[in-house]
Amino acid sequence: MNTKERQKDIDVKSTRLPVDLSDPQIEEFGRELDAMREEVIDSRGAKDRKYILAVIKAQRSLGLLGRIMIYASILFLPAWSHDLASSTNFWVLITLGTLFLATAKILENMEIGHNVLHGQWDWMKDPNIQSSSWEWNHVCPSDQWIQSHNIKHHTWTNVLGKDPDIGYGLLRVSSRQRWRPFYLLQPLYAFLLAVFFEWGIAIQELELGKMLKIKKHTEKIRPLLQRTGAKMMKQITKDYILWPLLAVVMTLPFTFSGIGPSPFAVFFCVLLANILANILRNLWTYLIIFCGHFPKDVYHFTRAQVKDESRAKWYVRQMLGSCNIRGGKLFHIMSGNLSHQIEHHLFPDLPSNRYPALAPRVRALAERYKIPYNSASLTRQFGTTIWKIFRYSFP
Amino acid sequence: MTDPKKSNNTAKPKRSFLARFSAFTDKFAYPLRTSHYVELLNPLWAGHALRAKVVKVWDETKDSRTLTLKPGFNWRGYRAGQHVRIGVPLNGVQYTRTYTISSPPERNDGLFTITVKAIADGRISHHLVRDVKVGSFLAIGLPQGDFYLPDSRPVKPLFITAGSGITPAMSMLESMLAKDRMRDTVHIHYAPHEFDAIFNKRLKQIEIEQPAYNLNQVFTHEYGEHKQTKGYFHAEQLERLCPDWRERETYACGPQPLIEAMEKHFTQEGMLRHLHIERFSAQLAEIPKEAVGGTVSFLKSGIDAIADASTALLRVAEDAGMNPPHGCRMGICHSCSTTLLSGCVRDLRTGKLINDIGSKIQTCVCAAAGNCELDL
Numbered sequence: 031m032n033t034k035e036r037q038k039d040i041d042v043k044s045t046r047l048p049v050d051l052s053d054p055q056i057e058e059f060g061r062e063l064d065a066m067r068e069e070v071i072d073s074r075g076a077k078d079r080k081y082i083l084a085v086i087k088a089q090r091s092l093g094l095l096g097r098i099m100i101y102a103s104i105l106f107l108p109a110w111s112h113d114l115a116s117s118t119n120f121w122v123l124i125t126l127g128t129l130f131l132a133t134a135k136i137l138e139n140m141e142i143g144h145n146v147l148h149g150q151w152d153w154m155k156d157p158n159i160q161s162s163s164w165e166w167n168h169v170c171p172s173d174q175w176i177q178s179h180n181i182k183h184h185t186w187t188n189v190l191g192k193d194p195d196i197g198y199g200l201l202r203v204s205s206r207q208r209w210r211p212f213y214l215l216q217p218l219y220a221f222l223l224a225v226f227f228e229w230g231i232a233i234q235e236l237e238l239g240k241m242l243k244i245k246k247h248t249e250k251i252r253p254l255l256q257r258t259g260a261k262m263m264k265q266i267t268k269d270y271i272l273w274p275l276l277a278v279v280m281t282l283p284f285t286f287s288g289i290g291p292s293p294f295a296v297f298f299c300v301l302l303a304n305i306l307a308n309i310l311r312n313l314w315t316y317l318i319i320f321c322g323h324f325p326k327d328v329y330h331f332t333r334a335q336v337k338d339e340s341r342a343k344w345y346v347r348q349m350l351g352s353c354n355i356r357g358g359k360l361f362h363i364m365s366g367n368l369s370h371q372i373e374h375h376l377f378p379d380l381p382s383n384r385y386p387a388l389a390p391r392v393r394a395l396a397e398r399y400k401i402p403y404n405s406a407s408l409t410r411q412f413g414t415t416i417w418k419i420f421r422y423s424f425p
Numbered sequence: 426m427t428d429p430k431k432s433n434n435t436a437k438p439k440r441s442f443l444a445r446f447s448a449f450t451d452k453f454a455y456p457l458r459t460s461h462y463v464e465l466l467n468p469l470w471a472g473h474a475l476r477a478k479v480v481k482v483w484d485e486t487k488d489s490r491t492l493t494l495k496p497g498f499n500w501r502g503y504r505a506g507q508h509v510r511i512g513v514p515l516n517g518v519q520y521t522r523t524y525t526i527s528s529p530p531e532r533n534d535g536l537f538t539i540t541v542k543a544i545a546d547g548r549i550s551h552h553l554v555r556d557v558k559v560g561s562f563l564a565i566g567l568p569q570g571d572f573y574l575p576d577s578r579p580v581k582p583l584f585i586t587a588g589s590g591i592t593p594a595m596s597m598l599e600s601m602l603a604k605d606r607m608r609d610t611v612h613i614h615y616a617p618h619e620f621d622a623i624f625n626k627r628l629k630q631i632e633i634e635q636p637a638y639n640l641n642q643v644f645t646h647e648y649g650e651h652k653q654t655k656g657y658f659h660a661e662q663l664e665r666l667c668p669d670w671r672e673r674e675t676y677a678c679g680p681q682p683l684i685e686a687m688e689k690h691f692t693q694e695g696m697l698r699h700l701h702i703e704r705f706s707a708q709l710a711e712i713p714k715e716a717v718g719g720t721v722s723f724l725k726s727g728i729d730a731i732a733d734a735s736t737a738l739l740r741v742a743e744d745a746g747m748n749p750p751h752g753c754r755m756g757i758c759h760s761c762s763t764t765l766l767s768g769c770v771r772d773l774r775t776g777k778l779i780n781d782i783g784s785k786i787q788t789c790v791c792a793a794a795g796n797c798e799l800d801l
Binding site: 075076079090091094153154156157158166265267268272 | 454465514516517518564750
């Protein structure tokens with residue numbers, strides 16, 4: 031394995047980054063990236079505002095449409111006696127509705143929520159789109175996620191023992207993480223994490239693993255636990271209680287007159303659609319995010335390497351530690367432009383709609399300085415990620 | 426004896442049925458609110474943000490325009506002379522400015538107007554006058570301000586206005602007309618030329634129709650001249666145009682030099698109590714030469730910035746890359762208020778120093794006076 035060999039070459043105690051550049055060269059590289067950043071900041075304008083407002087509007091319309099279609103599907107359950115009631119009509123509607131709702135949830139989490147919370151749109155000074163007041167459609171409270179994601183993960187990207195997102199405290203994704211028998215079952219953990227990804231992120235900050243080792247930990251995380259719990263309850267209430275229950279209430283008069291479906295069937299249909307939409311969102315976000323830092327040839331760093339790190343060196347580390355996914359325009363939007371993970375990690379607070387135009391320039395810059403630029407198809411990136419998860423479950 | 430529990434209940438205003446209903450429906454939209462989906466149909470129906478739709482634009486003069494606005498559902502009534510905050514997106518950034526409502530509250534179509542003059546170097550006013558199109562939406566605030574005629578006393582008003590300072594007077598005049606209760610009014614209005622005078626035709630028409638209304642327009646520039654030749658406000662002119670000014674309540678609105686001249690004159694005559702002023706911009710006190718700035722520490726953001734003695738702390742924060750809450754930027758709305766945690770700041774309007782730890786300060790009109798720490 032290419033990476034492995036190269037990483038073996040480096041002494042564990044080395045403070046150098048795995049690139050063939052002198053310090054002044056790295057600083058020059060940093061200045062070029064700074065200039066790119068300034069250029070985008072100076073050119074932000076009405077077009078960018080129009081973009082994010084359009085995405086927000088599309089996302090809310092899709093969500094609403096999805097919910098309406100799921101409700102409409104109830105009217106076509108075979109239990110109704112009208113002519114159009116058939117299981118085909120029901121399944122078509124509920125499937126489309128679920129897909130729409132899932133798409134809305136994905137857009138909200140990725141292109142809108144993630145990026146708004148990065149402060150990418152704070153410059154508009156629009157009081158309705160501010161990182162400080164935005165609450166996203168996710169079981170993890172916004173401010174808590176900002177803490178673990180923006181601050182810890184983006185500052186300490188791929189630094190072993192510092193970045194909480196290396197394997198999410200659950201998986202071994204680098205040969206430099208010490209093996210424990212616990213990891214033998216990690217393909218299973220990875221699968222479960224994919225299905226319940228939203229929940230995994232929400233409890234990440236709580237560091238529940240410490241509860242067994244450190245006695246006072248439970249005491250320490252109680253306020254966090256309460257806040258997260260409250261947010262979780264609101265999300266559960268909305269998706270799994272209120273929406274299914276409202277459908278039951280609306281069809282109840284017909285049920286009593288003996289012409290409608292059973293209330294249990296109605297509740298179950300809407301509940302299932304919501305569960306599926308949430309799981310689809312979890313799987314998609316997992317897919318995109320795991321391709322960000324886990325594929326083959328991605329680098330990890332030691333604390334010694336980031337000691338007294340300059341901004342330019344931080345840039346180099348972000349480039350070596352992130353991976354892009356190739357794809358079309360729609361794919362980029364649906365991935366919240368995290369398919370441009372490298373550009374996102376270099377400039378986490380620039381508007382995401384600018385990453386596609388930045389990518390070829392960053393790539394050319396990387397080539398000029400002979401810094402690896404990890405960009406490949408989704409199949410390659412996710413395939414090598416899966417391979418790593420299997421491979422590193424063994425010593 | 427008061428039961429703490431009970432007093433708590435009485436302190437809490439009882440919520441209306443509608444408020445409780447929407448709180449319930451909001452649970453379906455969490456973490457958004459129902460209103461975020463309602464606004465997809467019509468931005469004016471939003472409950473979480475007040476907006477107005479531009480339904481008509483009308484050029485008053487070559488550089489001023491009246492925008493007729495249709496406000497959203499949660500707009501409330503206003504009094505003639507009050508102002509409103511307008512959020513204008515320009516190059517993607519939302520700027521907030523304050524404009525006086527120029528229409529009377531008696532207007533029965535639910536619309537209101539603002540009249541904007543494109544001031545020199547004023548990007549936002551230029552944008553409003555030149556670029557805002559019919560059909561666009563602007564964020565607005567609720568009407569505010571205490572510059573209005575009292576209902577309880579039959580005062581005889583004297584309006585002294587200049588330039589676009591005419592707007593509150595216009596609203597008051599139209600309001601008196603609509604109520605068919607024209608008071609004995611004298612109006613002195615300053616404009617560079619007759620063709621620059623906003624509402625010129627309408628004012629003249631009112632003067633012809635209403636014997637109680639006495640209009641004196643003063644044009645300060647000769648045609649073809651750029652520099653002002655004729656005087657602005659002075660004592661002798663006031664005596665001549667309105668001999669009984671001491672018996673009137675004076676309502677003044679206009680640029681800073683006019684307001685300062687008037688304040689000086691009314692103070693000398695002991696009539697300051699009868700002078701009511703609407704300012705376009707915060708009136709700033711002179712800063713002593715020996716005043717120094719210092720390091721401002723924004724503790725919540727963990728940012729330190731060097732500030733001089735005359736730059737508003739809001740501006741300092743923004744220059745340091747922060748985006749603290751703000752509204753009018755002239756000390757009116759208190760949107761920008763924050764807590765002073767240590768040190769000393771200067772209120773730029775009065776020049777007074779504030780060093781009471783824990784007091785609320787308005788960052789848009791306060792500057793550093795030595796080092797200070799803010800809860801931002």
